[in-house]
Structures are given as C-alpha cells and as structure tokens.
Amino acid sequence: MSGLFLQCRLPLADFVLDADLTLPAKGVTALFGPSGSGKTTLLRCVAGLARAAGRVDINGECWQDDARRIFLPTHQRPLGYVFQEASLFAHLSVRANLEFGLKRIPAAERKVGWDAAMDLLGIGHLLARGTDTLSGGERQRVAIARALLTSPRLLLMDEPLAALDARRKQEILPYLERLHDELAIPILYVSHSPDEVARLADHLVLLDQGRVTASGPTAELLARLDLPLALDEDAAVLVETQVVGHDDAYHLTRLAFPGGSVTVNRKALAVGARARIKIQARDVSIALTGDNRSSIVNRLPARIRSFGDAAHPAQCLVSLDACGTPLLARITRLSRDQLGLREGMSVVAQIKSVALLA
Amino acid sequence: MALTPDDWSAVWLTLKLASLVTLLLLIVGTPIAWWLARTRSRLRNVIGAVVALPIVLPPTVLGFYLLIVMGPQGPVGQLTESLGLGRLPFTFAGLVVASVFYSLPFVVQPIQNAFMAMGERPLEVAATLRASPWERFVHVALPLARPGFITAAVLGFAHTVGEFGVVLMIGGNIPGKTQVLSVQIYNHVEAIEYAQAHGLAAGLVAFSFVVLLALYTLGGARNTLGTGQ
Numbered sequence: 001m002s003g004l005f006l007q008c009r010l011p012l013a014d015f016v017l018d019a020d021l022t023l024p025a026k027g028v029t030a031l032f033g034p035s036g037s038g039k040t041t042l043l044r045c046v047a048g049l050a051r052a053a054g055r056v057d058i059n060g061e062c063w064q065d066d067a068r069r070i071f072l073p074t075h076q077r078p079l080g081y082v083f084q085e086a087s088l089f090a091h092l093s094v095r096a097n098l099e100f101g102l103k104r105i106p107a108a109e110r111k112v113g114w115d116a117a118m119d120l121l122g123i124g125h126l127l128a129r130g131t132d133t134l135s136g137g138e139r140q141r142v143a144i145a146r147a148l149l150t151s152p153r154l155l156l157m158d159e160p161l162a163a164l165d166a167r168r169k170q171e172i173l174p175y176l177e178r179l180h181d182e183l184a185i186p187i188l189y190v191s192h193s194p195d196e197v198a199r200l201a202d203h204l205v206l207l208d209q210g211r212v213t214a215s216g217p218t219a220e221l222l223a224r225l226d227l228p229l230a231l232d233e234d235a236a237v238l239v240e241t242q243v244v245g246h247d248d249a250y251h252l253t254r255l256a257f258p259g260g261s262v263t264v265n266r267k268a269l270a271v272g273a274r275a276r277i278k279i280q281a282r283d284v285s286i287a288l289t290g291d292n293r294s295s296i297v298n299r300l301p302a303r304i305r306s307f308g309d310a311a312h313p314a315q316c317l318v319s320l321d322a323c324g325t326p327l328l329a330r331i332t333r334l335s336r337d338q339l340g341l342r343e344g345m346s347v348v349a350q351i352k353s354v355a356l357l358a
Numbered sequence: 359m360a361l362t363p364d365d366w367s368a369v370w371l372t373l374k375l376a377s378l379v380t381l382l383l384l385i386v387g388t389p390i391a392w393w394l395a396r397t398r399s400r401l402r403n404v405i406g407a408v409v410a411l412p413i414v415l416p417p418t419v420l421g422f423y424l425l426i427v428m429g430p431q432g433p434v435g436q437l438t439e440s441l442g443l444g445r446l447p448f449t450f451a452g453l454v455v456a457s458v459f460y461s462l463p464f465v466v467q468p469i470q471n472a473f474m475a476m477g478e479r480p481l482e483v484a485a486t487l488r489a490s491p492w493e494r495f496v497h498v499a500l501p502l503a504r505p506g507f508i509t510a511a512v513l514g515f516a517h518t519v520g521e522f523g524v525v526l527m528i529g530g531n532i533p534g535k536t537q538v539l540s541v542q543i544y545n546h547v548e549a550i551e552y553a554q555a556h557g558l559a560a561g562l563v564a565f566s567f568v569v570l571l572a573l574y575t576l577g578g579a580r581n582t583l584g585t586g587q
Binding site for chain 2: 080
C-alpha cells in the first residue's frame with residue numbers, strides 16, 4: 001500500500017499529541033506549526049526515537065503497529081534523519097561521518113551512490129576536513145548527505161535550516177530543492193517558516209497543540225482564509241506554472257497556468273519547463289475593470305470567493321478565483337467598502353510582484 | 359641513600375598492583391558508569407552513593423569490613439575457600455580486590471560525567487544511521503568519552519598507588535607479597551631510617567606531581583575536544 005500512514009498518540013507536558021495522517025508516498029510533506037506544537041515529537045515518533053501509541057506504516061512497510069505488537073527500534077527502520085543542529089560526530093572526520101551509516105547498508109541495498117550524494121550536496125572537497133572546521137551550512141549539508149547515503153526509504157528533516165542565519169539558509173535551500181527534484185525519497189520536513197514551506201513542500205500538515213488542524217496540497221492550504229497561514233504577514237499562494245515563452249525585447253519570461261499567465265523578469269528556463277511561483281497577498285490589489293491604465297503588467301480576471309480577517313484590523317484578505325487558480329489579496333477594509341466589493345463579483349487582480357521559487 | 363632490595367620490591371609491587379587494579383576498574387567501572395549516566399531507575403541514587411562511599415569513609419573502615427567479609431567466617435571467604443582459592447586477606451589477590459573497591463569512585467565518576475556530558479543526541483544520530491545499541495556504545499559513546507576514560511585511568515592508578523589504610527588492614531606488611539610503597543615508607547619511619555623514607559617519599563611526591571600535571575594538561579585537551587560540537 002503506497003502512502004505514509006501515521007497514527008501517533010502521546011501525552012506531552014502541556015497537551016496530547018494526537019495525529020492521524022495519511023500522506024502522499026512521494027514528494028515533500030511539511031509539518032508546519034508554531035514552536036511547541038508537537039512537530040518534532042511527531043517526527044521522533046515516526047523515527048522510533050519517541051514511543052507513541054499507534055501505527056506507523058511507510059509505503060507498505062510496517063514500522064509500528066500496537067495492535068500487532070510491532071515496534072521496530074530506530075536502527076532497524078530504513079530512514080534518514082536530519083536534526084536541527086547538524087550533530088556530526090566530533091570524533092570522526094567528514095569522510096568517516098559520511099561512511100558511518102553507509103557501511104551499515106548492504107551493497108545491494110545502496111540506491112544513493114557516493115558520487116551522487118557528493119554532487120547533490122556539493123561536499124566532495126570537504127572530505128578530509130575535521131568537522132570542527134566546517135561552517136554551519138557545510139555541517140548541515142554533510143549531515144544531509146550522511147543521512148542520504150543510507151539510502152533511506154523516508155527522509156525526516158527537523159528544521160534543518162533553523163540553526164542557520166539567513167545567508168546560510170539561502171546557501172542550502174537550493175540543495176534541498178534538488179533533493180526534492182532528483183530523489184524519489186519521500187521527505188517529512190518540519191518547519192515553522194512559511195517561506196521554506198512555500199519553496200519546498202508539495203503537501204502541508206498544520207499542527208497546533210498536538211492536533212492536526214489541516215492536511216492537504218500546499219497550494220490549496222495556503223489559499224485558505226480559515227487557517228492561521230492567512231494571518232501571517234507573508235501570506236501567499238503558490239501556483240504551478242509552465243514556461244511558455246520569452247520576450248527578448250523586454251527581457252521577460254511568460255509563465256502560464258490554468259487561470260491565465262504572468263510575466264516575470266527573464267529567467268534562464270527552457271520553454272516547457274515547470275516553475276513554481278509564489279504570489280504574496282500583499283502584492284495583489286483589486287481593480288473593478290481591466291482597462292485602467294497602470295504600470296502593473298500582470299492583471300488577471302478573477303471572481304471574489306470570500307473575505308477573511310488579516311493580521312491587522314485595518315486590512316482584510318480577499319480570496320479570489322482566477323479561472324480555477326486561487327489567489328489571495330490583502331487590501332484595506334476601506335477600499336473594500338469604497339469599491340463595494342462583494343462575494344461573487346468579477347474583478348481584476350493586479351499582481352505587483354511574482355517570486356519564482358523553483 | 360640507595361634503595362634496598364625490599365624498597366625495589368615494594369616499588370615493583372605497587373606498580374603491578376596499580377596497573378592491574380586500573381585495568382580491572384576500567385572493565386568494572388565502565389558498565390556501572392554507563393548505567394548511572396543513563397538509568398531513570400530509583401536505585402540510581404542508592405547505587406551512586408554506595409559507589410561513592412570510599413571517598414568519605416576512612417580507609418581503615420573499608421579495610422576492616424573487607425577483612426571480615428573475605429575472612430574465614432565471611433561469606434566471600436567461605437566462597438573462595440569452597441572454590442579452592444584459599445583466603446584473600448594477606449595475599450596480593452586480596453589487595454587487588456580491596457583496591458578495586460577503594461578506588462572505584464575515582465574511576466566511575468569521570469566516566470559517568472563524560473557519558474552524561476555527551477547527551478543523548480550522538481546516540482540518537484547513530485541509531486538513525488542504523489547502528490545497533492552495542493555499535494552505538496563502542497563506536498560513538500566510548501570514543502566521545504575518551505577524555506573521561508583518561509582522567510579515570512590516571513585517577514584510579516594514582517589513588518591505588520597512594521593507598522595505605524586499606525592495605526594495612528587487608529594485606530599487612532609481607533615483603534614481596536603485600537608490602538607496597540606507602541607501607542614501606544611507614545616501615546622506614548618506624549625504624550627511624552629517614553634517609554630511606556625520603557628516597558621513597560620524594561619519589562612518590564614527584565610521581566604524583568607528574569600525574570596531576572598530565573591530568574590537568576589532558577583536561578585542557580578535553581575542553582578543546584568537547585567544544586567540537
């Protein structure tokens with residue numbers, strides 16, 4: 001049976017972790033929620049580092065089933081685990097750290113090759129070094145490669161970027177995106193950063209006080225007004241697009257999606273390539289007609305689906321449907337009333353800026 | 359003030375005793391330290407206190423009870439006799455057993471501290487890299503606790519070299535068998551052979567100083583190793 005089935009119930013200090021999840025067998029699933037919401041504990045339960053009551057079933061392999069008295073100890077679960085701090089073994093060199101897990105995997109079961117892991121994470125030049133000479137970003141890349149070299153059937157990542165500063169994060173995110181694109185290993189990724197989630201996650205699980213408040217495709221959840229994500233300063237939607245052409249004269253690239261298309265500054269992408277874009281609610285404004293002259297290039301016809309609260313009482317969020325593609329706009333409540341916006345109205349969404357993610 | 363053959367025999371005996379005891383202590387002390395560092399059992403404090411007893415007890419008290427337990431009427435004495443091993447008091451083997459008890463806390467505590475300082479994380483990491491509990495112990499816990507083992511070995515060795523009260527109670531003063539350095543110094547002083555006593559005592563002072571110097575130097579090394587995280 002393909003898919004990740006997790007049932008975990010574990011009383012913690014302030015609340016009970018109680019999750020019952022069915023997750024896709026492929027891609028990145030982000031466990032998202034505020035600090036202390038039980039994300040890390042859930043990950044530890046999947047790894048067998050913490051013992052919850054329930055069941056863990058990974059693509060047809062049973063790791064835990066209380067009903068059948070099955071509980072595999074951590075070292076018998078074919079998983080990779082990347083901790084928040086890199087946790088390299090201080091008594092071993094980089095190479096020995098990488099070999100620590102690899103040498104315990106029978107040759108026939110090695111699916112991630114040494115060279116592939118070195119390439120994927122760009123660490124080939126670090127092998128002879130001691131772990132204490134590495135930068136934070138390098139340490140975390142070595143830790144990720146060390147986990148990958150065990151050819152895991154599930155990769156668990158516990159806020160792997162949390163201990164890094166913004167620059168190191170930017171340094172390591174492209175490597176994580178490559179993991180996502182080039183490996184067929186499902187990844188459970190704990191994060192409390194909406195930006196990381198938007199860039200990496202295909203599927204999103206929202207946790208609060210140990211309970212799952214929502215679980216679904218990332219794009220779908222990000223566009224919902226009833227979830228705490230909408231209240232975030234960086235509330236945004238994701239749109240999966242395809243490159244349909246370049247405008248050499250104006251140095252633009254055109255990206256199409258079911259609801260229309262947008263242009264962005266020219267990117268070195270082949271026509272036909274897939275691209276994920278993020279549109280922040282604060283960058284979307286609403287006009288009643290499409291013919292008003294403005295410097296904004298990206299204008300999409302849309303229908304108002306609903307209104308929701310924003311973090312500040314002066315503003316509100318508008319959920320828009322651009323021919324099937326959900327969008328979020330954050331506008332002042334004053335403009336909502338002055339324009340007489342109502343649910344079901346046809347309007348024009350003006351998009352001031354689009355971020356290309358991958 | 360050349361050393362007499364008895365002096366040399368005492369030096370040799372002391373080194374032999376301390377080396378053997380240190381080896382035994384590392385073997386016995388490591389599992390105790392591991393258990394004390396990691397257990398959540400309520401017995402932890404009880405066992406910890408028992409191990410630490412020799413730190414506060416006068417050596418004569420420890421020696422006295424060991425003498426009784428290992429003597430002809432004691433349970434250990436009866437056991438060794440029924441096994442055909444004879445009695446332990448006033449033998450080298452008896453000294454070894456007594457010294458292991460006497461120096462146990464000086465070996466267990468540094469190792470226990472080292473195990474506790476490394477925390478759970480390296481072992482968890484090793485488990486996610488498929489290492490079995492035994493492999494985690496041998497390939498992660500032991501190497502990471504190395505500074506603790508060095509401290510433990512040095513302290514255990516030095517403490518055994520310096521013991522006097524326990525030796526006197528359990529081993530007596532038999533040249534070549536149980537007459538160790540500290541007892542031999544006592545003999546010289548009793549006989550007012552101060553020059554002979556100086557020869558051995560000064561040697562012991564120098565030895566102790568070198569050991570402690572090495573320990574503090576290695577202690578510095580431990581700090582730099584420990585910040586590798």
